[in-house]
Amino acid sequence: MESPQAVLEMKGIRKHFSENLVLKDVDFTLRAGEVHALLGANGAGKSTLMKIACGVLPYDRGQVYVRGKQVQFRSVTEARNAGLAMIHQELSLLKNRCVYENIFMGRELTKPGFPGLLDEKKMIEISRKILGEMGYELDPQRKTADLSVAWQQIVEIAKAVWKKADIIIMDEPTSSLTKQETSQLFQLIGRLKGEGCGIVYISHKIEELFQIADRITVLNQGKVCLEKEMSQVSKEELLYAMTGKHIYETRREKARTGEGILRVEGLGGKGFHNCSLSVRKGEIVSITGIVGAGRSELVSSIFGINKASEGKIFLLGEEVPLRHSPSYSIKKKLGLLPEDRKKQGLIMGMSVERNIVQAALNLLFPRGFISASAVSEQAGKYGRQALYQQEMEKLPEKLSGGNQQKVVLAKWLCTNCQILIFDEPTKGIDAAAREEIYRLMEELARQGKGILMVSSDQREVLQMSDRVYVMKQGTISRELKREEITEEKIISAEF
Ligand SMILES: Nc1ncnc2c1ncn2[C@@H]1O[C@H](COP(=O)(O)OP(=O)(O)OP(=O)(O)O)[C@@H](O)[C@H]1O
Ligand SMILES: [Mg+2]
Numbered sequence: 015m016e017s018p019q020a021v022l023e024m025k026g027i028r029k030h031f032s033e034n035l036v037l038k039d040v041d042f043t044l045r046a047g048e049v050h051a052l053l054g055a056n057g058a059g060k061s062t063l064m065k066i067a068c069g070v071l072p073y074d075r076g077q078v079y080v081r082g083k084q085v086q087f088r089s090v091t092e093a094r095n096a097g098l099a100m101i102h103q104e105l106s107l108l109k110n111r112c113v114y115e116n117i118f119m120g121r122e123l124t125k126p127g128f129p130g131l132l133d134e135k136k137m138i139e140i141s142r143k144i145l146g147e148m149g150y151e152l153d154p155q156r157k158t159a160d161l162s163v164a165w166q167q168i169v170e171i172a173k174a175v176w177k178k179a180d181i182i183i184m185d186e187p188t189s190s191l192t193k194q195e196t197s198q199l200f201q202l203i204g205r206l207k208g209e210g211c212g213i214v215y216i217s218h219k220i221e222e223l224f225q226i227a228d229r230i231t232v233l234n235q236g237k238v239c240l241e242k243e244m245s246q247v248s249k250e251e252l253l254y255a256m257t258g259k260h261i262y263e264t265r266r267e268k269a270r271t272g273e274g275i276l277r278v279e280g281l282g283g284k285g286f287h288n289c290s291l292s293v294r295k296g297e298i299v300s301i302t303g304i305v306g307a308g309r310s311e312l313v314s315s316i317f318g319i320n321k322a323s324e325g326k327i328f329l330l331g332e333e334v335p336l337r338h339s340p341s342y343s344i345k346k347k348l349g350l351l352p353e354d355r356k357k358q359g360l361i362m363g364m365s366v367e368r369n370i371v372q373a374a375l376n377l378l379f380p381r382g383f384i385s386a387s388a389v390s391e392q393a394g395k396y397g398r399q400a401l402y403q404q405e406m407e408k409l410p411e412k413l414s415g416g417n418q419q420k421v422v423l424a425k426w427l428c429t430n431c432q433i434l435i436f437d438e439p440t441k442g443i444d445a446a447a448r449e450e451i452y453r454l455m456e457e458l459a460r461q462g463k464g465i466l467m468v469s470s471d472q473r474e475v476l477q478m479s480d481r482v483y484v485m486k487q488g489t490i491s492r493e494l495k496r497e498e499i500t501e502e503k504i505i506s507a508e509f
Contacts, residue, residue, distance in 0.1 A: 052215070052216045058444075232255040239256075319340055
């Protein structure tokens, strides 16, 4: 018998992908008016479980109940009609449509009396109202393609709110939001909760779960290994449950920095202006700022994806032309790990191992002869620190979200770049693997490489940076030296 106030109940769910059993008889219950956290390492099965709940994926065995009634959704539309909405980890907005069109997708409003005629004005108006109530100022007529990942996330949430869903699943909603934006989202979640919504909240930021969740379920390789009231668990207990290992946090030692290797003077282009910064050998430098402050735009111009229109860039003491290409940057030993990894980072259909060595082919195989065993060896050297062997043998499209991120990261570690720009390096990466990545970054810095990191994760910035640049409205508004880096200083410079 399912518990009375459960809005969503899953029992004995089993699921496999070819020979890989990814959910092993999982039970999960969501009550009305609760935020239920779902935690687990990359690949543990969190997204798969929730995709099953809302009809995106079929399952082998088990039952799903919504408000006490057994259901078997055959499509997302059926689930949506029953009040379920899922905000996916890999965003599913139509890029060439406007914000309001995405919010109303599949449920467009028509003019009263003219069923064939869309009521654009009303949809724009309602969109603006929903976004406004959520605490965000965003023009509903903007093209989705022009929005940063964080803004796209906000649009996804607006879509669920408008659908009046009362079971809302959020798969890593804050992975690219800053602290301020996250607290706005938390206010919204509080309100939805008050209205009786049940919310499943997936996140790798454990601190966040203590703030927002009422209960937590931890998955370890497809099995439930802990279910408790949030107030009854500690962070250590959670990390141990999800990995079976004791995890210690990295503390950054004092950097031994050398000469400057990247310098940018008065750089300007689309979305940023008059930016000057520098990175020295052995240094980890962060750029923070609220969404839309121009951080990603700035670094992708330094790398050559977008073109800067004014200013100067020096790499290893040599001035580079402003309208240079990414391949020119790589030749000059500058690498970039982009924020939108699906679009810019991975080649689907090509093995994980080959993806890892892809950017370093010329370096690793100067004679052009590429042997499979050498690829395997090189890829393993960097990939295996963060990925299991079974993941290395898959195609990237078959990996969980977080493991895809690790592949792109391993790819850059493999090159002999002296300067690495990491745009949100640990976004979507589980808490245990994140510590691995911090250790790798430390190691790179110790080898004398320079790292420029764009990050919205305040903890990460405080933990890892030798210096911090704060961006505001398209320009660098403040530089903080190591001894000046505090949470208060960062926040006060951001606004
Ligand atoms: N379409 C697919 N085809 C084959 N295997 C898949 C597919 N989607 C997921 N998997 C596998 O299922 C397992 C669980 O993946 P899932 O995406 O549910 O993990 P997750 O817990 O959401 O991880 P993350 O924190 O990285 O998002 C992984 O081993 C993954 O490789
Ligand atoms: Mg996932």
